[in-house]
Amino acid sequence: MHPTIECxxxxxxxxxxxxxxxxxALALDAGVALRYQxxxxxxxxxxxxxxxxxxxxxxxxxxxxxxDMARRAAKYGVPFRRPSAFPRRALLPMRVxxxxxxxxxxxxxxxxxxxxxxxxxxxxxxxxxxxxxxxGLVDDPQAVLAAARMEQAREALRAQTAKARAxxxxxxxxxxxxxxxxxxxxxxxxxxxxxxRA
Amino acid sequence: MHPTIECxxxxxxxxxxxxxxxxxALALDAGVALRYQxxxxxxxxxxxxxxxxxxxxxxxxxxxxxxDMARRAAKYGVPFRRPSAFPRRALLPMRVxxxxxxxxxxxxxxxxxxxxxxxxxxxxxxxxxxxxxxxGLVDDPQAVLAAARMEQAREALRAQTAKARAxxxxxxxxxxxxxxxxxxxxxxxxxxxxxxRA
Numbered sequence: 192m193h194p195t196i197e198c199x200x201x202x203x204x205x206x207x208x209x210x211x212x213x214x215x216a217l218a219l220d221a222g223v224a225l226r227y228q229x230x231x232x233x234x235x236x237x238x239x240x241x242x243x244x245x246x247x248x249x250x251x252x253x254x255x256x257x258x259d260m261a262r263r264a265a266k267y268g269v270p271f272r273r274p275s276a277f278p279r280r281a282l283l284p285m286r287v288x289x290x291x292x293x294x295x296x297x298x299x300x301x302x303x304x305x306x307x308x309x310x311x312x313x314x315x316x317x318x319x320x321x322x323x324x325x326x327g328l329v330d331d332p333q334a335v336l337a338a339a340r341m342e343q344a345r346e347a348l349r350a351q352t353a354k355a356r357a358x359x360x361x362x363x364x365x366x367x368x369x370x371x372x373x374x375x376x377x378x379x380x381x382x383x384x385x386x387x388r389a
Numbered sequence: 390m391h392p393t394i395e396c397x398x399x400x401x402x403x404x405x406x407x408x409x410x411x412x413x414a415l416a417l418d419a420g421v422a423l424r425y426q427x428x429x430x431x432x433x434x435x436x437x438x439x440x441x442x443x444x445x446x447x448x449x450x451x452x453x454x455x456x457d458m459a460r461r462a463a464k465y466g467v468p469f470r471r472p473s474a475f476p477r478r479a480l481l482p483m484r485v486x487x488x489x490x491x492x493x494x495x496x497x498x499x500x501x502x503x504x505x506x507x508x509x510x511x512x513x514x515x516x517x518x519x520x521x522x523x524x525g526l527v528d529d530p531q532a533v534l535a536a537a538r539m540e541q542a543r544e545a546l547r548a549q550t551a552k553a554r555a556x557x558x559x560x561x562x563x564x565x566x567x568x569x570x571x572x573x574x575x576x577x578x579x580x581x582x583x584x585x586r587a
Contacts, residue, residue: 262579
């Protein structure tokens, strides 16, 4: 059976950015199937007792994270500018991501949304930004947006987030390979190695 | 000038274990001078508002960390057994580490203490364990132990921990190269690359 890596992510998460910019190409190289699993980090952080991202809650770690992000982005050749707002709300683009999770355009859509947040410092919880990201990827961007705005999509994202919680996910990105959990962009290569050997 | 990597660590920290088992050989290979900087993590965690290690405080992350440790240790070829107590007190061996920080025996001493905690599941805040670790490394283990028990050594470790706090250190291991901070065993290679290019 073809090994699969599940990529659990959220557009508001900075380390998810680094992974989404890399995972599609790396999985392809490794011969590992990729399954996108968008979920909301906010409700999970709140259940764990944090009001916001631990990076926003904790000054020392927070400051450090931006240096780490700059260095890691440079190492990967990924553009990065520290956003003026963090963490950014991403409800609408996340709903679209869940609608398109199994579609061929998903990888490129994710990279486009992520670049708006982490390289161009734009708000992303915005219909115009989402439509712009979908342009050229789907026949009818407005139809995808409309689907993402239905109560069904809202409910699907809630269910997806509950599933993440049930799996024990406490941060993003998280990779799951055959029941084995790998947390953090810096474990992406380990997760792919694990999938290859599985 | 010869580039230098400072390794800030604590024997009670699991990811410090992975780094102390690797850093001496890696720094030597990289042509980077190594400076050991033992400090106490407990007082820093308390100042940041935690009662204990975040891994002990937070169930999901805590459970994950032991899986991650087992995988990483296997990847590095380092023995690992989940200790029955975490985090372990390490006051006495830490004081000895500060006494010996600039001595040639420091690397091997650290590995011996760490192996007791992370591979043999032994308490390490114990004179017998410390003496055993020093045996064959120093002429007079009892004299080193006596030096570590003096008020001066106690005070030196407090001062060292205050210095870590002033540097913005919030976890261990932390590597500092020319003022640039790298947090976590998984940034050791990045820190060495940075030192080599400095």
